[in-house]
Amino acid sequence: MKTDIILCGVGGQGILSIATVIGEAAMNENLYIKQAEVHGMSQRGGDVQSNLRISSSPIHSDLIARGSADVIISMEPMEALRYLPYLRKEGWIITSSVPFVNIPNYPDMEVVRRDLSGLPNVISLDIEALARDGGVPRSANIILLGAAQKALGIEYSKLEDAVRRIFARKGEAVVEANIKALAIGKEAQR
Amino acid sequence: MSKNRLLLGDEAIALGAVHSGLSGVYAYPGTPSTEITEFIQNDPLARERGIHCRWSTNEKTAMEAALGMSFMGKRALVCMKHVGMNVCADPFVNSAMTGVNGGVVVLAADDPSMHSSQDEQDSRFYGKFAMVPTFEPASQQEAYDMMSAAFDYSEQQQLPVLMRVTTRMAHSRAVVRIADEARAENALNYDAEASHWVLLPANARRRNIAVTAQQAQLEEDAAHSPYNKYVEGADKSMGIIASGIAVNYVNECFPNGSPFPILKISQYPLPKSLVRRLCEECASVLVVEEGQPFIEDMLRGVMPGNTQVLGRLTGELPRTGELNPDIVREALGLPANECFAPCEDVVPRPPALCQGCGHRDVYTALNEVLRGYENPRVFGDIGCYTLGFLPPYKAIHSCVDMGASITMAKGAADAGQWPAVAVIGDSTFTHSGMTGLLDAINENSNITVIISDNLTTAMTGGQDSAGTSKFEAICRGLGLSEEHLHVVVPLAKNMPEITRIIKEEIDYPGTSVIIPRRECIQTLQRHLKQKRAKEEKQ
Numbered sequence: 034m035k036t037d038i039i040l041c042g043v044g045g046q047g048i049l050s051i052a053t054v055i056g057e058a059a060m061n062e063n064l065y066i067k068q069a070e071v072h073g074m075s076q077r078g079g080d081v082q083s084n085l086r087i088s089s090s091p092i093h094s095d096l097i098a099r100g101s102a103d104v105i106i107s108m109e110p111m112e113a114l115r116y117l118p119y120l121r122k123e124g125w126i127i128t129s130s131v132p133f134v135n136i137p138n139y140p141d142m143e144v145v146r147r148d149l150s151g152l153p154n155v156i157s158l159d160i161e162a163l164a165r166d167g168g169v170p171r172s173a174n175i176i177l178l179g180a181a182q183k184a185l186g187i188e189y190s191k192l193e194d195a196v197r198r199i200f201a202r203k204g205e206a207v208v209e210a211n212i213k214a215l216a217i218g219k220e221a222q223r
Numbered sequence: 224m225s226k227n228r229l230l231l232g233d234e235a236i237a238l239g240a241v242h243s244g245l246s247g248v249y250a251y252p253g254t255p256s257t258e259i260t261e262f263i264q265n266d267p268l269a270r271e272r273g274i275h276c277r278w279s280t281n282e283k284t285a286m287e288a289a290l291g292m293s294f295m296g297k298r299a300l301v302c303m304k305h306v307g308m309n310v311c312a313d314p315f316v317n318s319a320m321t322g323v324n325g326g327v328v329v330l331a332a333d334d335p336s337m338h339s340s341q342d343e344q345d346s347r348f349y350g351k352f353a354m355v356p357t358f359e360p361a362s363q364q365e366a367y368d369m370m371s372a373a374f375d376y377s378e379q380q381q382l383p384v385l386m387r388v389t390t391r392m393a394h395s396r397a398v399v400r401i402a403d404e405a406r407a408e409n410a411l412n413y414d415a416e417a418s419h420w421v422l423l424p425a426n427a428r429r430r431n432i433a434v435t436a437q438q439a440q441l442e443e444d445a446a447h448s449p450y451n452k453y454v455e456g457a458d459k460s461m462g463i464i465a466s467g468i469a470v471n472y473v474n475e476c477f478p479n480g481s482p483f484p485i486l487k488i489s490q491y492p493l494p495k496s497l498v499r500r501l502c503e504e505c506a507s508v509l510v511v512e513e514g515q516p517f518i519e520d521m522l523r524g525v526m527p528g529n530t531q532v533l534g535r536l537t538g539e540l541p542r543t544g545e546l547n548p549d550i551v552r553e554a555l556g557l558p559a560n561e562c563f564a565p566c567e568d569v570v571p572r573p574p575a576l577c578q579g580c581g582h583r584d585v586y587t588a589l590n591e592v593l594r595g596y597e598n599p600r601v602f603g604d605i606g607c608y609t610l611g612f613l614p615p616y617k618a619i620h621s622c623v624d625m626g627a628s629i630t631m632a633k634g635a636a637d638a639g640q641w642p643a644v645a646v647i648g649d650s651t652f653t654h655s656g657m658t659g660l661l662d663a664i665n666e667n668s669n670i671t672v673i674i675s676d677n678l679t680t681a682m683t684g685g686q687d688s689a690g691t692s693k694f695e696a697i698c699r700g701l702g703l704s705e706e707h708l709h710v711v712v713p714l715a716k717n718m719p720e721i722t723r724i725i726k727e728e729i730d731y732p733g734t735s736v737i738i739p740r741r742e743c744i745q746t747l748q749r750h751l752k753q754k755r756a757k758e759e760k761q
Contacts, residue, residue: 043572044574056229056396060229060398065397065398066229066396066397066398067395067396067397068395068396068397069391069394069395070231070394070395070396071338071394072254072255072257072258072339072394072684077574077575077576077577077607077610078572078574078575078576078577079572079574079575080571080572084395092397093471093472093474093475094471094472094474094475094547094548095391095392095395095397095468095471096391096472096547097548098475098548098549098552098560099549099559099560100560100561100563101560111568111570112572114566114568115566115569117563117564117565118563118564118565119562120562120563122561122562122563135572135575136570136572136573138570139570140568140569140570144568145568148566152563203756204759
């Protein structure tokens with residue numbers, strides 16, 4: 034088993050929380066993990082990404098080679114496209130459909146939608162509306178994770194367990210909200 | 224409790240140090256090294272043992288404090304980003320002359336490709352320059368294991384050990400197997416000999432001869448180090464020397480094992496015997512190293528040899544920038560992976576000052592005032608506010624190193640420039656700005672210094688700032704006159720007052736300091752969140 038994942042978005046959108054849950058689930062399965070993160074200046078409202086690799090055999094490189102990512106999980110639609118050269122031809126993109134516009138020259142949303150729909154395997158979800166409607170406004174990122182579960186090749190119950198362990202220290206209400214968010218994402222992906 | 228932990232490279236280093244009987248970590252925050260000290264600050268065992276872990280004012284004070292701890296026989300760790308090595312170069316280089324009593328490990332986190340830095344310098348040169356053994360772990364596990372080996376080696380050789388890591392190891396997580404038990408701390412002792420530690424020329428000359436003579440032993444040790452490995456390969460048309468994490472990229476390209484012999488280097492001085500063996504066996508040698516062509520340059524020397532040396536200097540690998548699997552693949556002569564073309568509709572998204580950040584109000588005010596002058600020059604510094612260079616502010620004209628805003632403004636004023644304005648953050652000011660301000664005040668230089676105080680070291684994630692609540696006192700203590708010291712609150716509603724003060728102080732022909740003070744929006748949100756969580760629990 035080997036899954037190479039690129040997590041991306043804009044600084045502050047919570048991609049590292051997604052990575053933490055996947056990492057926890059993988060660690061509990063005794064898988065090898067490498068997770069390269071971005072810290073420092075680039076976090077301030079700029080594009081951010083994390084290379085997350087999980088495998089049943091040892092992993093060498095912390096970085097993913099071009100054309101070899103199995104999944105891109107993106108909190109922002111244009112950011113999903115930024116890492117396209119890293120995606121395997123049959124790889125999946127699971128992205129939020131909600132643009133984060135903090136630059137003056139953000140492309141026309143129609144163009145971004147067209148670029149995404151031209152790719153073979155894309156799941157694009159309005160995770161913010163789903164989070165609002167589902168009563169879990171702070172867990173949009175976990176909805177995205179739920180939608181990515183199949184593509185990740187990690188059993189749903191293992192992700193659930195990981196969510197429970199990761200959010201435990203924040204109290205039962207937060208745990209339940211995120212379990213619900215995970216389910217919303219799984220359902221939406223169908 | 225599980226003995227496996229998912230750790231950042233930085234965290235593996237930190238835990239490795241705590242488990243090696245560390246008594247103190249001394250550091251100034253800097254990407255990608257910050258998380259080492261933060262981890263120790265939160266580690267239960269470190270707390271229980273009372274290991275020193277408060278942030279230092281700068282890397283020089285950190286290095287010197289670590290030497291003091293070593294002098295008394297205990298183990299100390301100094302952490303910094305690569306450019307911090309420049310700040311502590313004086314005590315670092317001289318620490319080879321004094322030698323150590325308790326073990327000292329100096330951790331330099333290099334940032335090839337400059338993700339968060341102003342240059343790409345390779346700290347291994349400092350190790351060679353100072354004649355200090357240098358370790359370069361290839362993985363998070365090795366980083367953890369090496370820390371205890373480095374402390375032992377430091378005490379065995381009575382020299383500090385430089386440990387060099389790069390961004391991709393520091394900021395990447397992996398599962399690390401940790402030791403069952405932590406070594407005890409060293410006891411205080413009085414073994415440090417003054418004849419080593421008083422670097423009068425007569426003493427230092429003796430030490431210089433001794434340390435120089437010691438180099439052969441260090442190289443011999445490196446040749447037999449478990450961290451330097453010679454891996455056989457059947458195809459001798461090429462041999463590969465790969466140092467630190469670069470070896471991972473090579474292995475990534477050969478999922479079924481490399482056909483070429485590989486010499487992995489993780490401990491220096493460079494073991495010449497192993498290099499010679501590889502060169503004798505192979506027609507050519509590809510040198511794959513993260514950072515500058517440190518090993519490659521040594522191999523190449525000045526005389527032509529029989530072995531063809533390939534690497535960054537011959538174009539097989541890019542001359543600058545960090546490595547990745549794709550770059551190494553090409554250098555190994557393997558076909559590029561098939562992949563999607565880049566999407567042309569994607570536009571850059573540069574980092575920006577946060578909405579609601581006080582630095583924004585400072586630049587808005589400064590730009591408004593400076594529009595009234597013919598050729599104003601603003602000397603910036605290192606921190607979030609360096610982003611003031613970018614649109615919409617385009618407010619600064621320089622940013623060189625920690626503290627250079629004030630001293631460069633002074634030099635410009637000495638040259639006849641007016642207005643000369645320095646913009647510096649609170650933490651950068653105490654790191655390296657205070658001495659420059661003293662120079663300016665002593666000559667009453669015609670500069671206006673803005674200390675944009677957000678009560679934290681924001682850029683690196685909100686660490687404590689050494690001078691918080693002391694800035695007025697520091698400026699007064701340096702001799703600044705009361706009427707040219709101002710504190711303002713950078714908010715839109717205060718704009719008339721702020722612009723009036725900036726203009727008055729620019730027009731005053733002497734040194735003045737304006738301190739706009741408002742908490743960093745990131746730490747403010749964090750503090751509010753913590754407060755909310757506390758209230759909810761009650």
